[in-house]
């Protein structure tokens with residue numbers, strides 16, 4: 001139906017400038033994610049160097065991010081300062097890190113009340129504009145002012161092109177602080193250290209492949225590689241393409257503590273600690289968006305802390321993965337969850353072995369032993385279905401070949417899986433599901449475990465049988481039970 005707008009009266013309802021900007025301030029950035037968002041723009045602008053600087057002056061402290069990227073003309077800068085400067089549906093160049101046309105403004109306003117941008121395109125005049133939230137509040141107008149703090153007026157002179165973003169009046173981090181207050185200064189410097197750590201993590205692949213150099217108060221930031229990929233004791237698993245190769249996953253199991261020096265062990269831990277940093281590392285165009293966590297598929301637990309999985313996304317799946325403005329949230333689409341979960345289960349199974357110091361045994365066996373899930377996700381003629389794994393040792397034991405009744409029952413279960421209901425409930429409340437063999441059902445688990453162990457002992461030694469159990473679902477999730485056998 002074509003809607004006839006001309007038939008109806010109209011009234012202008014422009015956003016109210018001051019309150020709109022106030023809402024931008026509440027999007028939920030912290031200073032680490034805010035700075036990273038500004039550097040995204042530098043990378044998209046083709047910069048080779050980014051200089052991050054600050055000067056402590058109590059509540060007058062400033063913070064700046066300068067790059068030698070392509071820069072902007074006066075007209076481009078005004079457009080860039082406009083909230084919603086680009087349509088999120090627009091197709092972006094493959095290497096562009098932006099999406100919403102908001103980051104420069106929302107990230108800056110989350111931290112400061114005065115945002116100045118000075119920019120220069122090669123062989124063109126410098127452009128400069130400032131958003132001052134106090135001025136916007138006073139005038140209730142979306143008006144920029146052509147102003148730059150005097151000490152920054154010459155800041156791009158040594159570059160042929162580039163941009164500097166300056167934050168003044170940092171009312172979130174240094175509000176009411178006195179320059180002479182040493183404890184306030186200490187606190188501020190600690191926050192600055194955490195910003196540096198965050199950048200070393202988020203942009204580690206850009207730093208590693210020498211696309212960009214980041215300087216923090218003139219010191220070059222070294223990359224923090226969550227996978228310790230240079231360490232020979234790190235297990236690297238084959239990369240697996242998903243969605244016809246558009247997405248790539250690659251698992252790593254980090255070395256056992258005994259294989260690392262104390263310093264390396266501490267350094268590899270990362271900002272969230274060993275337990276908090278296990279899980280998926282989701283990258284969008286090589287820029288880290290999510291650092292750890294199991295995407296609501298599993299809980300983070302001590303025995304899996306050595307598992308870290310790299311997930312590489314391009315920048316044209318943002319809507320499917322629900323990438324947010326801050327570029328700090330990603331959720332896999334339903335159609336990929338099974339595959340990601342199956343891959344992660346394998347890596348986690350291996351991580352437990354290394355954690356339990358079983359790694360050496362495993363490596364020898366890896367070629368022969370394969371992981372045995374209970375369910376296999378399958379596709380035939382473009383249709384998905386789920387099949388109970390007939391090779392699973394527990395199933396194999398009961399579904400002795402030719403046992404028609406058991407096979408009929410298995411088929412019945414497979415054919416009548418309440419998939420729509422499960423999907424619906426999962427969408428409504430993903431945390432309401434019972435975990436496998438939770439609480440009192442643990443005894444049932446122990447019973448099957450013991451039985452399977454006993455059967456395995458018929459043609460395996462004790463340690464061989466246990467190694468097998470580590471790779472059988474759901475026993476792989478309970479290494480402590482296997483160890484206690």
Ligand SMILES: Nc1ncnc2c1ncn2[C@@H]1O[C@H](COP(=O)(O)OP(=O)(O)OP(=O)(O)O)[C@@H](O)[C@H]1O
Pocket residue numbers: 040041042045067069070071072079080081085086097098099100101102103104105162163325
């Ligand atoms: N350092 C920079 N150098 C050159 N151009 C820049 C720079 N920073 C911003 N821009 C321009 O300003 C525009 C707006 O930036 P902003 O961060 O607000 O949105 P975005 O990067 O397009 O999308 P997102 O909201 O996802 O960050 C960019 O698209 C880019 O054209």
Ligand SMILES: [Mg+2]
Pocket residue numbers: 037040041097098099102103104
């Ligand atoms: Mg941006």
